[in-house]
Amino acid sequence: MRIPRFKRSSVLPGFSLTFGLAVLYLSLIVLMPLSGLFLKTATITWHRFWATVSDPRAVASYRLTFGAAFVGAAINAIFGFVVAWSLVRYQFPGRRILDAVVDLPFALPTAVSGIALTALYAPNGWIGRLLAPYGIKAAFSPLGVAIALTFIGLPFVVRTLQPAIEDLDAGMEEAASTLGASRFQTFRQVIFPFILPAAITGFAMAFARALGEYGSVIFISGNMPMRTEISSLLIVSKLEQYDYAGATAIAVVILVASFVLLLAINLTQWWFSRRLGRSRA
Amino acid sequence: MKANALGRSDPRWLRALLISVTVLFLGVFLFLPLLTVFLEALRKGVAAYFASFTDPDARSAVLLTLLTAGIAVPCNLVFGLLASWAIAKFEFKGKSLLITLIDLPFAVSPVIAGLVYVLMFGAQGWFGPWLEGHRIHIIFAVPGIVLATMFVTFPFVARELIPLMQEQDTDEEYAAISLGASGWQTFRRVTLPNVKWALLYGVVLCNARAMGEFGAVSVVSGHIRGLTNTMPLHVEILYNEYNFAAAFAVASLLALLALATLIAKTVLESRLQTGLRAAEDVAQEAVHEY
Numbered sequence: 001m002r003i004p005r006f007k008r009s010s011v012l013p014g015f016s017l018t019f020g021l022a023v024l025y026l027s028l029i030v031l032m033p034l035s036g037l038f039l040k041t042a043t044i045t046w047h048r049f050w051a052t053v054s055d056p057r058a059v060a061s062y063r064l065t066f067g068a069a070f071v072g073a074a075i076n077a078i079f080g081f082v083v084a085w086s087l088v089r090y091q092f093p094g095r096r097i098l099d100a101v102v103d104l105p106f107a108l109p110t111a112v113s114g115i116a117l118t119a120l121y122a123p124n125g126w127i128g129r130l131l132a133p134y135g136i137k138a139a140f141s142p143l144g145v146a147i148a149l150t151f152i153g154l155p156f157v158v159r160t161l162q163p164a165i166e167d168l169d170a171g172m173e174e175a176a177s178t179l180g181a182s183r184f185q186t187f188r189q190v191i192f193p194f195i196l197p198a199a200i201t202g203f204a205m206a207f208a209r210a211l212g213e214y215g216s217v218i219f220i221s222g223n224m225p226m227r228t229e230i231s232s233l234l235i236v237s238k239l240e241q242y243d244y245a246g247a248t249a250i251a252v253v254i255l256v257a258s259f260v261l262l263l264a265i266n267l268t269q270w271w272f273s274r275r276l277g278r279s280r281a
Numbered sequence: 282m283k284a285n286a287l288g289r290s291d292p293r294w295l296r297a298l299l300i301s302v303t304v305l306f307l308g309v310f311l312f313l314p315l316l317t318v319f320l321e322a323l324r325k326g327v328a329a330y331f332a333s334f335t336d337p338d339a340r341s342a343v344l345l346t347l348l349t350a351g352i353a354v355p356c357n358l359v360f361g362l363l364a365s366w367a368i369a370k371f372e373f374k375g376k377s378l379l380i381t382l383i384d385l386p387f388a389v390s391p392v393i394a395g396l397v398y399v400l401m402f403g404a405q406g407w408f409g410p411w412l413e414g415h416r417i418h419i420i421f422a423v424p425g426i427v428l429a430t431m432f433v434t435f436p437f438v439a440r441e442l443i444p445l446m447q448e449q450d451t452d453e454e455y456a457a458i459s460l461g462a463s464g465w466q467t468f469r470r471v472t473l474p475n476v477k478w479a480l481l482y483g484v485v486l487c488n489a490r491a492m493g494e495f496g497a498v499s500v501v502s503g504h505i506r507g508l509t510n511t512m513p514l515h516v517e518i519l520y521n522e523y524n525f526a527a528a529f530a531v532a533s534l535l536a537l538l539a540l541a542t543l544i545a546k547t548v549l550e551s552r553l554q555t556g557l558r559a560a561e562d563v564a565q566e567a568v569h570e571y
Contacts, residue, residue, distance in 0.1 A: 012370050012454055013464035019367040023379070025360045029431050030385055033397035036407060040400050079306045086303040090296055098303065100547045104311050106486075107539035107546070109493025110391075111513040112532040115520050116314035119321055119529075126313065151310055173289050183291060212390020215495035215513070219520065232392040236500060239396065244405055251393045262388050 037255070040248045052249040061231040062253070064142055068230075069210035072149030073157075077203045080157030081195075087158070088165040102158050105151055110215025117148055118219040140222030145230060148216045153206025160202035164195045197272035201265055208261040211254055318536045321529035333530035341507045342515035342531070345423065349498075349511060350491040353430040357487055358480075361438030365476075366468070369446030370454065380443065386435045394432045395500025398425055421503030426511065429497040434487045441483035442476055449475055478556055482549040489542040493535055 041049070052058065086092075087099050105113065121128045121138035131138050138144050168191060176186040214232040221228040231254050238247040291299070323330050333339060364383060368376060386394065400406050402419040412419060419425045453475070457467040473480075495513040502509045504518065512531055519528035 011458050012451060012467070013458075014468075015367060015371045015373075018363040019371075019373070022360060022364040022367055025356075025363075026379075026382060026435075029428070030435055031382065033401050033432065034385070034389070036400045037393070037397050039407075079302070082299050083303045083306060086299045089291070090300055092300050094304075096547075098307050100543050101307060101311050103543055103546060104315065104539065107489050107493075107542040108315070109495060109513045109532075109535045109539070111495040111516050112318060112493070112535045112539075113314060115516065115528060115532060116317045116321075119317050119525075120313055126317070127309070151314070154310065170289060177289075183295075208388070212393065212496075214390070214392050214499075219517075232390060232496065235392050235396060239399060239500060242405065244400060244403070247396055248400065251396050254390060255393055258388055258390065 037248060037251065041252050044245045044249060049249050052246045053253050057225050058234060058250055060226045061229050061234045064145060065211060065231045068142060068145040068149050069207050071146040072153050072210050073203045073207040075150045076153045076157040076206050077199055080154060080202065081161055081199065084158045084161035084165055088162055103155050106155050113151060113216040114219035117151060121147060121220060139220050142228060144220040145217055145228060148220050149210040149213060152213050152216055153210050156205040156209060157202035160198050161195060164198035168194055197269065200268055204261055204265045208258045211258050315536060318529055318532050321525060322533040325526045329526055330530050333527040338507050339515060339531055342510045342512045346492050346512040349427050349430050350488055352427050353434055353491045354484060354488050356431055357434055358438050358484055361442050361483060364439045365442035365446045368443050370451055383439050384436050386432055391433055391496025392500055394497040395429050398429055398501050420501050422509060425501035426498050426509060429501045430491050430494055433494050433497050434491045437487035438483035441479045445476055445479045478549055478552045482553060485542055485545045489538065492538060
């Protein structure tokens, strides 16, 4: 590592070839189509854009999408922590299988998750039947949307928390206990501050993913405009009516929201790592 | 468990409580949906289950899914190798911007990924009239499905390879080149064996997403039975026709793919970890020798 990197690297061939082809492919598949979206937005007049994105049906869809995404991410933050803690700290039969299955929502095609969740939570489904006597309607209601988004977001929270729990300094917990702290005090004052950044990151990632989710939601939601219609579905129905400008306007709202979220995630991580770094030094 | 000996162990009741919550939560949220897929698929019996696959529309959906993944995965695999070679083996300005741009498709929701291609190639899109004039069909045809799939699976291979290749330094390649190997030989004999498990890991994830993608493909497909329906889209059509047994039968194939993906992922993860540990040991030895 003493020799400056560029000197060592310059011996290796193929930079212009690999860099050029990679950037070309990136531009053709990702950058050009995406910039087309923003170019399209630029052709819409401000008045038209505002009328589309502030239409009551669109606003109702944001409320449902953001609300259900928030509820799903919050449920995942709580139960995801319990799951991650048990999988890292405890030994029990079936632990490895449970650990592997956490990734199921990543691996299972969203349409399959969608119809499976609907079959479970519909009034005649295994879980829907249990809820129906209490007057709880799970499928075809906003609750169903939240259930689907919880399913989708679970691995983000668990997989972000697991390494954070593994990295906890054993010495600090032991010191706290030796100094007379109860297990609860140790958790609140030693463990919690250290895993909080990971919990926030996992929450935000699950939330961001849920904002754009489509396949797992459209079956269980019932898709009633103003009540159970998510923003992604509104984009699709505008496209089906060849309303490209309308679809683009809603898409820009969702896209900007998820970009802002991802930026916030990166800033939080940067801020926490700086703070932790300082407290360690 | 030495670590648990002092002040790190939770009381027994808490342990039991948290494990029960974990099992219950994962059971209800993950195992039950998975079980539902197979039970619903077999509800009308094994004969009906297998009969659903003889339907020509189901067959063409399977073939289209295989074709789409067969194009999208190799393209993104080659891209992943090109990008990681350029990024990990050389220093250049704007590198972190390039890495961010490669990850961009993960931040774009599937429906919007489909939308951007409709805006490019659709009837009223930027290139729509030109394509119409030359009778080239992209949207509501197979090319659109392949492009949308390439977009959503774009980062999978690259993002596994880049961090790993950045961690492994360029000493071995440097040695190979100075001993007279060509660039291609160096890549094939030195670099590729070092990253093969990460490469396979990326391909497995890329393939699972390519075969299972729904939102992006749904927007560009046009849902023409027998022509532009992939397996997930066929599941939707059957389900909306209240043909639940057939819908879940096709869905069960995708669920089997998901299970195979999870198994491959678990196996590859342990390989990758032993690989990383070996690399760390070598690095440590090198440091000691220094």
